[in-house]
Amino acid sequence: MKRVIVMYFSPTGTSGKIAGAIAGGISQAMDCQLETIDLTEPEVRDREYSFSDQDILVLGYPVYAGRVPEVLQAPLRRVKGNGTSAVLAAVYGNRDYEDALIEGQDILTEGGFSVIGAGAFIGEHSYSKKVAAGRPDGEDLACAKRFGEQISDKLKNSQLAAIEVKGNRPYKDPMPDMPFLPKTTDACTDCGICADKCPMQVIHRDDPRIVDQGCILCSACVKSCPVDAKYIAAEPIVKIRGMLETKFMDRKEPELFL
Known part of the structure; x- marks a missing residue:
């Protein structure tokens, strides 16, 4: 094996x-080169990628309403494998990952990959700082690294057959259109971090209070603001946040498929 490529939208x-933890576990166990492709950056999402049967792809993405994010659909279909082994890491906010793994597997299989491992991991929910707060934590990252080491064992033993993951076809309906925009309080210092972090580049760098249409409500701006000046106050989001903070506070653990 020549390379481990860790590709993510985050x-x-x-x-x-x-x-990164999964890919690190693989690359250390197999002593091979590790490369990173960050699809969070718009210009990176626009490129085409092709991998060989000597590579392994680790693909990480958040779960949006039980699906692969819409913003990733076209970019992932520009990623081509040639009998390339792949590992999926879907990260959800402690509610459910539903069809996000099986959809990710289908997309990569259509692109010429064989998905030999997959995991549903938990991260702090994008709509709340209380639901799965601080995750992935040390236990999650250690689990992800061990998972990578297990993947390396499969590769060493040439166990390259595709796996079965949980999920349904047809997939659940995508999230309904919610054309809401984050708001900004007077605490804003014009530091521009939110504009730098925005994966859609819809926040104005010279005035972060101005947000254009095209926001995907990923909360990158909310989570990254050092003075908590960004927030999402649209009523549907507030209701979802309340539901999550009422029903989904118990800790869930990663679910792995090998």
Whole structure:
């Protein structure tokens, strides 16, 4: 094996941490090169990628309403494998991952990959700082690294057959259109961090209070603001947050497929 490529879309950093830990476990166990492709950056999502049967791809992404995020659909279909082994890491906010793994597997299989491992991991919910607060934590990252080591054992033993994951076809309906925008309090210092972190580049760098249409409500701006000046106050989001903070506070653990 020549390379381990860790590819992720990670607006709030959770998917990147998990995918990185898995890939690190593989690359250390197999003593091979590790490369990173961050699809959170718009210009990176626009590129085409092709991998060989000597590579392994670790793909990390957040779960949006039980699905692969819509913003990733076209970019992932530009990623091509040539009998390339792949590992999926879907990160959800302690509610459910539903069809996010099986959809990710289908997309990569259509692109020429064989998904030999997959995991559903937990990250702090994008709509709340209370639901799965601080996750992935040390236990999650250690689990992800061990998972990578288990993947390396499969590779060493040439166990490259595709696996079965949980999920349904047809997939559940996507999240309904919610054309809401984050708001900004007077605490804003114009530091511009939110604009830098926005994966859609809809926040104005010269005035972070101005947000154009195209926001995907990923909460990267909310989570990254050092003075808590960004927030999402749309009534549907507030209701979802209340539901999550009422029903989904118990700790869930990663679910792995090998």
